């Protein structure tokens with residue numbers, strides 16, 4: 615095969631707790647991550663020159679080394695030089711549907727798809743844990759994007775424990791096109807403002823692992839959408855909402871709509887999501903929010919929880 619097409623789903627954070635400062639400069643996290651139907655399509659092709667090329671339909675997405683998908687291909691070429699020499703270069707086409715810099719792991723899921731696609735192109739036969747480990751060197755969310763579904767994530771966000779899949783919860787996502795939140799800024803600001811409460815804490819991993827016996831994990835195990843929605847949590851809201859009043863307003867508008875089980879910002883934002891029992895309720899609330907906030911800059915999507923990460927849809 616010289617070409618593979620892959621679906622690269624976005625994720626939302628049902629839970630994000632910042633446990634403390636890690637010695638490597640990152641933050642120890644306790645999260646619950648959920649794959650959603652909103653996805654990019656990634657095509658990977660073998661090409662005869664020994665170069666890596668990235669194309670994207672979205673003008674804001676860089677196509678050079680600053681794109682994580684490019685770095686994923688470069689990592690594979692470095693790790694597997696014989697395969698790179700044998701099969702030649704790689705051309706990567708990204709059909710972007712996931713909003714950029716949105717807290718939805720758009721860049722990370724593209725990188726995960728490139729790892730999976732090149733593994734297939736070069737017939738490397740890597741296992742999922744091997745792909746996740748490679749992904750972890752590119753970014754904290756990449757291992758989850760490879761695996762997908764529903765999972766507890768601790769450490770930098772790269773230590774995964776799968777949970778039973780949630781496949782029947784409907785979601786509305788809201789994102790202002792022109793708003794982007796820098797993830798390093800969000801964590802740095804949180805550390806500056808709230809770091810005193812945990813600065814000298816030890817046993818970070820043990821404290822993060824306490825999430826396993828927490829109320830939201832119980833709700834996920836019970837597949838109880840209403841209870842999950844009551845237990846949504848994101849520490850980064852404490853810094854992002856005050857700095858971005860539009861995001862706070864969107865969250866309040868969601869919270870006031872009938873049928874919304876719960877609402878929260880995803881990751882470092884600025885995307886806000888709301889959970890629903892049915893697609894019909896989600897579609898109705900999307901229309902109501904569109905009427906409540908008359909702003910062409912606001913993008914709204916209806917989607918749902920899904921049970922998979924990167925998926926191959928065709929090969930030629």
Ligand code: C5P
Pocket residue numbers: 639640641642643752753754755769770771797798799801802
């Ligand atoms: O791992 P990734 O490159 O996606 O992380 C982006 C940024 O988010 C990091 O540079 C860091 O500033 C912040 N981060 C953090 N702690 C984590 C994950 C991310 O401080 N566990």
